[in-house]
Amino acid sequence: MxxxxxxxxxxxxxxxQIDTQSDPTANTHPTTEKQKNLSNILAAELLAIGLSDAYxxxxxxxxxxxxxxxxxQVPVIAFxxxxxxxxxCSGTNVKPILHRQYSGEDIVLPDDTxxxxxxxxxxxxxxxxxxDIITASGLTLLGxxxxxxxxxxxxxxxxLVNNPQIVHGTIKIIFTPDEEVxxxxxxxxxxxxxxxxxxxLDGGEAxxxxxxxxxxxxxxxxxxxxxxxxxxxxxxxxxxxxxxGEIVAALPKNEFSPETTNGRAGFVHPVAIxxxxxxxxxxxxxxxxxxxxLSQHEHRLESIAREVLQKHPKASMDFEVWEQYxxxxxxxxxxxxxxxxxxxxxxxAGLALRNEPIRGGTDGSRLSFMGLPCPNIFTGMQAIHxxxxxxxxxxxxxxxxxxVNLVQVWEQKTI
Numbered sequence: 001m002x003x004x005x006x007x008x009x010x011x012x013x014x015x016x017q018i019d020t021q022s023d024p025t026a027n028t029h030p031t032t033e034k035q036k037n038l039s040n041i042l043a044a045e046l047l048a049i050g051l052s053d054a055y056x057x058x059x060x061x062x063x064x065x066x067x068x069x070x071x072x073q074v075p076v077i078a079f080x081x082x083x084x085x086x087x088x089c090s091g092t093n094v095k096p097i098l099h100r101q102y103s104g105e106d107i108v109l110p111d112d113t114x115x116x117x118x119x120x121x122x123x124x125x126x127x128x129x130x131x132d133i134i135t136a137s138g139l140t141l142l143g144x145x146x147x148x149x150x151x152x153x154x155x156x157x158x159x160l161v162n163n164p165q166i167v168h169g170t171i172k173i174i175f176t177p178d179e180e181v182x183x184x185x186x187x188x189x190x191x192x193x194x195x196x197x198x199x200x201l202d203g204g205e206a207x208x209x210x211x212x213x214x215x216x217x218x219x220x221x222x223x224x225x226x227x228x229x230x231x232x233x234x235x236x237x238x239x240x241x242x243x244x245g246e247i248v249a250a251l252p253k254n255e256f257s258p259e260t261t262n263g264r265a266g267f268v269h270p271v272a273i274x275x276x277x278x279x280x281x282x283x284x285x286x287x288x289x290x291x292x293x294l295s296q297h298e299h300r301l302e303s304i305a306r307e308v309l310q311k312h313p314k315a316s317m318d319f320e321v322w323e324q325y326x327x328x329x330x331x332x333x334x335x336x337x338x339x340x341x342x343x344x345x346x347x348x349a350g351l352a353l354r355n356e357p358i359r360g361g362t363d364g365s366r367l368s369f370m371g372l373p374c375p376n377i378f379t380g381m382q383a384i385h386x387x388x389x390x391x392x393x394x395x396x397x398x399x400x401x402x403x404v405n406l407v408q409v410w411e412q413k414t415i
Contacts (some may be wrong), residue, residue, distance in 0.1 A: 001399070001401050004163075006061040006242035006400065007155050008151045008154070008396045009098070009134070009151075009397075010153050011155060012134065012147060012148055012150075012151035013096045014039060014394065015041075015147040015150055016094045016096050016147050017149060018034075018038045018039070018041070018302075019034055019037075019091050020083050020084050020085055020143075020147075020167065020177075021086070021090075022035065022084035022085070022178045022181045022183075023075075023181065028410075029060075029177075029178070029183065029187045031084075031153065031177070031178050031181055031183060032084075035060050035084050035177040036056065036060045038147075038150075038338070039056040039060045039061070039083055040056050042054075042062050042150065042154065043055050043062050045154065049154075049157055049158050050161045051064040051161070053065050057189075059177065059186075060083070060177035060178075061177065062173070063174060063193065064157070066160055066168075066170070066171035066172075066173070067170060068168065068169045069164055069165075069166065069168055070169050072170065074170070074414045075195075075410060076138075076169060076171070076172060077170075077171055077172070077197050077198070077407060077410055078171070078172035078173070078193055078197070079156070079174070079198070079200075079201060079403060080153075080173075080199070080201070080367070081147075081201045082146045082149070082175065082176045082178075082180070082202070082363060083147070083150060083177055084180050084181075085180065085340075086179065086384070086385040087181065089385055089386055090141065091140055092140065093139070094140045094366075095137035095140075096136060097110075097134065097137060098132060098393075099129055099133050099135065101132065102129055102131060102133045104129045106118045106208045109135060109137055109138030110137055110138075111137040111139045111389065112138030115387050115388065116387050117383075119147050121388075122390070124382060125382075126361075127392075128392040130289065131393065131394045132392070132393040132394070133391065133393065134393065135389070139268060139387050140385060140387065141299060141387060142391070144379065144391040145202070145381050145385065145389070146202045146381070148201075148379040148380060148391050148396055149379045150175060150402065152399045153173055153175075155400045156174055157171075157173060159404060160404065160407070162348075166407075166408065167411050168407035168408055168411050169407065169410060169411055171407055171412070174188070174198075174364055176188060182324065185370065188367075189372060190367075190370050197372070197373050197410075198364070198367055198372045198374040199375060199376070199403075199406070200367075201377050201379050202364075202373075203376045203379060203381075204381055204382065205382075205395075206380055206394075206395040207346065207354050208356050208378045209342055209346065209353045209375065210356055211329055211338075211339050211375040211376070212327060212329040213329070213360065214266070214288065214361055215290070215326045216323075216325045216361055216365075217296075217324055218283070218284065218286070218322050219281055219319070219320065220282075220318075220319075220320045221244070221282045221315050221319055222279065222281045222318040222319075222320075223240040223244050223247070223281070223309075224278070224282070224315060224318075225238040225239055225240030225278050225279035225314075225315050226238040226278075226315070237277065237392075238312055240275055240277055240280040241276065241277055242278070242314065243280070243308065244273055244275065244281075244282050245303065247308050248270055248282065250304050251268070251304065256268055259267060263355065264289050266287050266288025266289065266294075266297060267286075267288075267297075268287075268301050268394070268397075269284060270282055270284050271283050271284065271285055285358075286301070288384070289327055289357060291326055298321050301319075324361070325365040325366050325369075326369055327365070328364055328365045328368035328369070328373075331368040331369060332374075335373040338373050338375055339355075339375055341409045342402075344405075344409045345403075345405035346402055348405045348409075349402045358376065362399060377399065378395065379391070379397055379400065380394075380398060
């Protein structure tokens with residue numbers, strides 16, 4: 001691909017300027033209508049590239065097909081990225097800045113000079129000295145999560161369509177809304193995709209590859225107090241808000257939480273507390289790489305809460321648990337070729353694949369359990385969900401190369 005004039009940077013710079021922030025409080029699909037603005041653009045651009053079946057559905061999903069150039073019956077491979085950006089930081093009026101031939105100096109973002117990107121804080125920057133990088137302007141996130149993945153897939157499609165001598169099987173493209181709020185596969189049509197395997201483009205440093213995520217549950221404690229007029233509440237009122245606070249305060253201080261764990265250690269994390277004196281709720285997320293450990297964490301959480309409730313005999317509580325997603329490795333271990341072929345594609349691109357677990361989840365977690373085994377490939381995104389977000393152009397271009405290699409490996413390995 002040395003002679004190829006990549007389009008990934010130009011595409012990325014355009015896409016990040018389109019506000020596609022999702023909304024965790026909404027019950028619609030997509031959670032924000034503005035996500036469709038980018039989805040519609042992507043479908044139109046795929047049609048312009050030459051993918052005649054590209055379209056956006058009513059929920060903001062984009063589907064398209066790159067026809068096979070091989071005469072073999074190659075397994076259909078899909079590539080997936082999400083169009084939405086996180087609610088954690090503003091995604092309105094993003095101003096991407098291309099820093100050509102980055103020299104290693106501190107980067108002071110112009111629209112808020114208190115926002116400074118340094119190699120001390122982000123050592124991976126040193127691997128981009130002499131190369132182009134992209135940042136936001138200091139007031140917003142950049143949107144590399146996951147518009148870098150979107151741009152990489154679009155550039156791959158552009159390359160393959162314009163180089164029909166590259167031999168590959170049928171390739172499916174999917175862009176999803178609402179991944180950042182846990183709804184990325186809520187309305188996806190697996191049958192419409194029609195693929196045997198999928199790869200998300202939603203990872204970090206060049207060379208990283210992820211086929212393992214947390215398994216995840218949600219949990220809710222509802223405390224029922226006893227309400228009374230505060231002026232006449234002596235020996236009657238049992239304040240559910242105070243009991244909820246006691247439960248949170250009773251959680252372990254030095255373990256069992258995201259702020260005290262790393263690596264493969266799981267945790268229980270209170271994410272919201274709401275209510276009135278009569279009834280209060282605490283929302284939790286429960287995470288572990290070993291699915292069986294989730295029930296142990298949940299039993300411990302419930303025991304802590306019930307021990308608090310023993311001090312308040314007039315109060316009561318409900319404890320609920322629901323599944324959110326599961327560790328995709330449970331599925332991918334049954335399909336080792338998905339990871340093995342990726343390793344070959346990385347090697348052909350001059351990269352040593354570094355397999356790392358994700359202390360989180362991706363669309364790939366749910367897709368894997370929906371019958372579409374789906375590990376995760378790097379894009380280069382760094383400092384995501386923040387005003388310091390940045391990405392290296394060479395990483396995005398290298399990811400395009402990996403995808404082009406990967407579809408050829410699948411074709412070559414098909415007998």
